[in-house]
Amino acid sequence: MTTVSDIYKNAGVSVAQTGTTKETGVQTIDQAGFLKLMTTQLQYQDPFSPMDNNQMVQQMATFTQLENSTQGNKYLQNISDAMTGQRLSDAASWIGKSMLVKSEIATPDRAGTYAGEITLTEDTQGAALDLVDMEGHTVKTIDLGAQKAGAVGFYWDGKDTEGNVVGGAPLQVKVRGATVSQTATWASIAAVQSPASGTDAKLITPLGNFTPADALRLG
Known part of the structure; x- marks a missing residue:
């Protein structure tokens, strides 16, 4: 029987372990890894019960939205850090006044x-x-x-x-x-x-x- 781990292995997808407990762990993959995983799932799907195309498209759309949201949050954080540094630099020029x-x-x-x-x-x-x-x-x-x-x-x-x-x-x-x-x-x-x-x-x-x-x- 083909398991999820086998699919990851055959797809050549590297999975990062971001947190563990005694029983479960949280795993993440990037966009390229997700596409490889989808392709491998298609290769190993049951011919008598193939994947639903609409479901697959919905999964891809959801992943893309999450990926864009993550990148957007990182971008906003970079802007915030830059503005904080600028505020500190401006305020430092007040010393002695x-x-x-x-x-x-x-x-x-x-x-x-x-x-x-x-x-x-x-x-x-x-x-x-x-x-x-x-x-x-x-x-x-x-x-x-x-x-x-x-x-x-x-x-x-x-x-x-x-x-x-x-x-x-x-x-x-x-x-x-x-x-x-x-x-x-x-x-x-x-x-x-x-x-x-x-x-x-x-x-x-x-x-x-x-x-x-x-x-x-x-x-």
């Missing part, structure tokens, strides 16, 4: 400078911005004066009136005399973390990790 991100915490850059931007919901006749340490002490007060609604930038060199450095630690941004819809601060980009497949690179800053999409502006 600063990015403006939504945060109520300000950290100093290499020069010891604190900077950021608040967004006022309406005009104000006089507002002030306090930089407060983790113990609740106000380290610096910046007089903003009268301001129109919208974005207002702030800056502090980290020194007191006598030129002594008093900054250095993360400080909380608090606004008095105005209503703020958004607070953002500048953070230095120290490193870039390689992304997982299909995800954005991670930008490492003193404020935490961000993606390039989190940057309101790049400086």
Whole structure:
């Protein structure tokens, strides 16, 4: 009696073993192997019960669709890998620069400078911005004066009136005399973390990790 294994052997088809258990295994063949197998099946078919032509055509069509789907998935994966690599390359060029991100915490850059931007919901006749340490002490007060609604930038060199450095630690941004819809601060980009497949690179800053999409502006 001719077995399936005999047909594979006579067709000269090499079968790859992709996974095994104690009882069964999963086997795969390529398109060329499939055609050889079909030809050999025709040679060894029972003359009193020949293969149905429609069934054979349907099997070939199904195999072709699966083959095309597999190749398409591989192509899309290659594109995804290339795009991920490009994102990482682009993000790596940001190292050493600063990015403006939504945060109520300000950290100093290499020069010891604190900077950021608040967004006022309406005009104000006089507002002030306090930089407060983790113990609740106000380290610096910046007089903003009268301001129109919208974005207002702030800056502090980290020194007191006598030129002594008093900054250095993360400080909380608090606004008095105005209503703020958004607070953002500048953070230095120290490193870039390689992304997982299909995800954005991670930008490492003193404020935490961000993606390039989190940057309101790049400086």
